[in-house]
Amino acid sequence: MLTDHEIKEIDRELEHYEQKRAACVEALKIIQQHRGWVSDESIRDIAKHLDMSPDELDNVATFYNLIFRKPVGKHIILICDSISCWIMGYDDIRDHLFNRLGINSLGQTSSDGRFTLLPIPCLGTCDHAPAMMIDAELYRDLDPEKIDAILKTYK
Numbered sequence: 001m002l003t004d005h006e007i008k009e010i011d012r013e014l015e016h017y018e019q020k021r022a023a024c025v026e027a028l029k030i031i032q033q034h035r036g037w038v039s040d041e042s043i044r045d046i047a048k049h050l051d052m053s054p055d056e057l058d059n060v061a062t063f064y065n066l067i068f069r070k071p072v073g074k075h076i077i078l079i080c081d082s083i084s085c086w087i088m089g090y091d092d093i094r095d096h097l098f099n100r101l102g103i104n105s106l107g108q109t110s111s112d113g114r115f116t117l118l119p120i121p122c123l124g125t126c127d128h129a130p131a132m133m134i135d136a137e138l139y140r141d142l143d144p145e146k147i148d149a150i151l152k153t154y155k
């Protein structure tokens with residue numbers, strides 16, 4: 001069930017749109033902000049509130065790779081996998097992160113629950129490739145040593 005607070009925030013977004021469904025991405029973001037991810041139950045509740053079917057809303061949610069449909073770690077690492085970063089060593093950076101997080105594919109979460117690693121298209125800092133973001137922080141000109149130092153700053 002959506003909380004009163006969540007409903008109030010979603011309704012505030014609805015004021016900007018003529019159709020309720022137009023606010024669906026914002027509504028998903030609001031729920032994710034509060035709960036960390038968007039469960040099937042949340043999809044049903046949000047859809048009902050926006051007069052949509054759960055399937056319609058789920059399609060929207062799965063289209064946006066930054067809406068999480070399963071639990072994620074405390075911090076989200078977004079590693080750029082577009083062309084400049086790829087040329088500048090994406091594979092090595094990704095493998096180093098796999099190693100440090102103890103995972104073996106993108107989309108996984110470290111066993112301590114601290115980090116989830118996800119791919120993202122160009123972060124807009126190609127002249128400082130390779131690049132990644134952790135939560136809202138951008139990191140550029142990455143190499144394995146720099147990554148180790150960065151990861152240590154996250155609890």
Ligand code: FES
Pocket residue numbers: 080081082083084085086121122123124125126129130131
């Ligand atoms: S290609 Fe990675 S930041 Fe543009």
